[in-house]
Amino acid sequence: MRTRRWRGHRLFRERRQSVPKRTTIQDVARAAGVSVTTVSRYLNGRYDSMSEKTREKIAAVIAELGYRPNALAKGLKAQRTETVGAIVVNMSYPFCVGFLRAFSRTLGAAGYHLMVAESEGDAKRERQLIESFVANRVEAIALQTSGDNNDYLADLAREMPVVLVDRAFAIPNAYAIGTNNRDASREMAWQLFDLGYDWVVYLTEDARGIPTRMHRLEGYLDACRVALREPVVMRVRRGDPASFRAALARVDACARKERTAVYTANGLVLMECYRSLRALGYQVPDELGIATFDEPDWADLVDPPLTCVRQPVEQMGETAGQIITARLRGEHVPSGILVVPSSVVMGGSTGRG
Amino acid sequence: MRTRRWRGHRLFRERRQSVPKRTTIQDVARAAGVSVTTVSRYLNGRYDSMSEKTREKIAAVIAELGYRPNALAKGLKAQRTETVGAIVVNMSYPFCVGFLRAFSRTLGAAGYHLMVAESEGDAKRERQLIESFVANRVEAIALQTSGDNNDYLADLAREMPVVLVDRAFAIPNAYAIGTNNRDASREMAWQLFDLGYDWVVYLTEDARGIPTRMHRLEGYLDACRVALREPVVMRVRRGDPASFRAALARVDACARKERTAVYTANGLVLMECYRSLRALGYQVPDELGIATFDEPDWADLVDPPLTCVRQPVEQMGETAGQIITARLRGEHVPSGILVVPSSVVMGGSTGRG
DNA sequence: TTGAAAGCGCTAACAC
DNA sequence: GTGTTAGCGCTTTCAA
Numbered sequence A, B: 001m002r003t004r005r006w007r008g009h010r011l012f013r014e015r016r017q018s019v020p021k022r023t024t025i026q027d028v029a030r031a032a033g034v035s036v037t038t039v040s041r042y043l044n045g046r047y048d049s050m051s052e053k054t055r056e057k058i059a060a061v062i063a064e065l066g067y068r069p070n071a072l073a074k075g076l077k078a079q080r081t082e083t084v085g086a087i088v089v090n091m092s093y094p095f096c097v098g099f100l101r102a103f104s105r106t107l108g109a110a111g112y113h114l115m116v117a118e119s120e121g122d123a124k125r126e127r128q129l130i131e132s133f134v135a136n137r138v139e140a141i142a143l144q145t146s147g148d149n150n151d152y153l154a155d156l157a158r159e160m161p162v163v164l165v166d167r168a169f170a171i172p173n174a175y176a177i178g179t180n181n182r183d184a185s186r187e188m189a190w191q192l193f194d195l196g197y198d199w200v201v202y203l204t205e206d207a208r209g210i211p212t213r214m215h216r217l218e219g220y221l222d223a224c225r226v227a228l229r230e231p232v233v234m235r236v237r238r239g240d241p242a243s244f245r246a247a248l249a250r251v252d253a254c255a256r257k258e259r260t261a262v263y264t265a266n267g268l269v270l271m272e273c274y275r276s277l278r279a280l281g282y283q284v285p286d287e288l289g290i291a292t293f294d295e296p297d298w299a300d301l302v303d304p305p306l307t308c309v310r311q312p313v314e315q316m317g318e319t320a321g322q323i324i325t326a327r328l329r330g331e332h333v334p335s336g337i338l339v340v341p342s343s344v345v346m347g348g349s350t351g352r353g
Numbered sequence C: 001t002t003g004a005a006a007g008c009g010c011t012a013a014c015a016c
Numbered sequence D: 001g002t003g004t005t006a007g008c009g010c011t012t013t014c015a016a
Helices: A002-018 A025-032 A036-043 A052-065 A071-078 A094-109 A123-135 A150-157 A181-194 A211-227 A241-257 A267-279 A313-328 B002-018 B025-032 B036-043 B052-065 B071-078 B094-109 B123-135 B150-157 B181-194 B211-227 B241-257 B267-279 B313-328
Strands: A083-088 A113-118 A141-143 A162-165 A175-178 A199-204 A232-235 A260-264 A288-293 A307-310 A336-339 A343-345 B083-088 B113-118 B141-143 B162-165 B175-178 B199-204 B232-235 B260-264 B288-293 B307-310 B336-339 B343-345
Touching: A025 A036, A025 A052, A036 A052, A071 B071, A083 A094, A083 A123, A094 A113, A094 A313, A094 B113, A113 A123, A113 B094, A123 A141, A123 A150, A150 A162, A162 A313, A175 A313, A181 A199, A181 A211, A181 A260, A181 A288, A181 A307, A181 A343, A199 A211, A199 A241, A199 A267, A211 A232, A232 A241, A241 A260, A241 A267, A260 A267, A267 A288, B025 B036, B025 B052, B036 B052, B083 B094, B083 B123, B094 B113, B094 B313, B113 B123, B123 B141, B123 B150, B150 B162, B162 B313, B175 B313, B181 B199, B181 B211, B181 B260, B181 B288, B181 B307, B181 B343, B199 B211, B199 B241, B199 B267, B211 B232, B232 B241, B241 B260, B241 B267, B260 B267, B267 B288
Parallel strands: A083 A113, A083 A141, A141 A162, A162 A175, A175 A336, A199 A232, A199 A260, A260 A288, A288 A307, B083 B113, B083 B141, B141 B162, B162 B175, B175 B336, B199 B232, B199 B260, B260 B288, B288 B307
Antiparallel strands: A113 B113, A307 A343, B307 B343
């Protein structure tokens, strides 16, 4: 690591020799025959304290020299970088895609830049990324946290806006935006029983330590309890076909005897088994129901369309952005956990019983 | 704009009063009873020019004070920010998602940060974003350009690595990474004719000025020419149902008489009409074939699975990252257009005739 | 209407 | 081994 950095420095200097030094405010001042102060004023739009002539001269020089202000120097002086950081588990997860898109739009509209990084769900990496963002003086951070850096985040939250998305832990001074995973999941499972499915097999990834997964599972278990049904929870690992085979075998066993529904804890899990699920040969929705948490973009393309729990992903991103811009505008925003409700969307994949 | 900025500054100062000033290298030096130089050395791992005792003392003080180096100050001095910028049309487009993911991973592994912004395909906005990235002294830029800033990019490419992705324009000193849109599209259309479809209706968005779209269209037209078939090109606009209705009416008219295939210029276009396409009631693939450029993630989930042109999106992102890290390492990388070939993937949606 | 000069936090000659 | 000091490019008093 250190080695790389060093090499980097040296190489950089070597490059500098060939590449001409960037134009600075000094160069502009010199060429325009004014002081840097005046140029600085020009750059910040304080045209009223400047003669028409001076202004035009500076404008001309800047254009001619192709001068570009150095935001680093400005930020160092002003203590503002106008950038915020976002850390997600994986940029290509549908949740993250939707969130980042809305977050980026909201921030962009307010003039902020966005730095994005992926933690891959690893707490150490997450910690490094946060530190690195802090070192770069981002003005706020939004993250889908592993939950293992909560103490550190609590410290951080006293210095800058910190917004937890998706995985909503309670951290003093921080904001959390999540959905009502447990309620929505209970509702989904309940409706499946209500539709006449005798068995609802729940497929989930390992939930330990991940609140969203735990809550969705609990919601399912709640519904089983209330409906007096035996829960069937199958744990799968994405990328591990064997785990899915085992789960499907269980589904098959249930469906052979009675009407069965499969309910997956998120869209990626369903995506990974949808094909083999259909290959079991049961008629959907009459013999086999299919439902999932999340609303995959292909929910409407398959036949019959999927029954699913729609998470207001975009709204979460927008809200996160709004909280941050408000705070950076100096407004007071009370911290706490914000719940943006999800809703069950009934599709043909779970028919009337 | 100026107003906002000004207000921001003032508010910031107000905030500063309540929030304690950040610890600096000075504070650390003072508390440790050494000079800033020594602390700086410590921070950069030059432990050999430092006594064991000093090192431990500094480490202790840093931990105690919760000191975090200021990357801005470092960057200002060193002229390196270790961040690169990426500008895409829309972060949620499948191409961009795949590209950004691979790009981010490659850069992250080399210790670089990533700033992401969306141009929405607008040339002016794109230009602003580039300038803003330059102001922030990103060390390289990758972008999916509109093609209207090529002169500016040519200038920029002399100062830093510039990589065009997807839309591969030829710009001196810049790199471009694209796929063989025309060849792959010709191949796709050709195969459709070969499979016995009498008509291949091509659905595309307005191609003017966008090389990828033009090339795909040309490939289709090439195939028609060689196969001596009459081309049927229908222009659609995403988000405009009427344009899709017109296109589908045309498809219907063809399919009523003879075997017809629909071939869409990208996955998003197909996504927007897939459902209504199926609703026409033709049997797929016998009466109606369906094919698309791009490989949507749901290609395998629908029944029958889609025939499509698979673009090596991840590879493009990785390659872009590699070019940039190599250049920043000081290596020479010849500029030019890099073509990463796409391939036709046959699915059940276009059966044997 | 303008400018001189003191920093912002850090690095790296160049001393000692 | 360690410290002094001159910047990096910019903003902002304070003075003229």
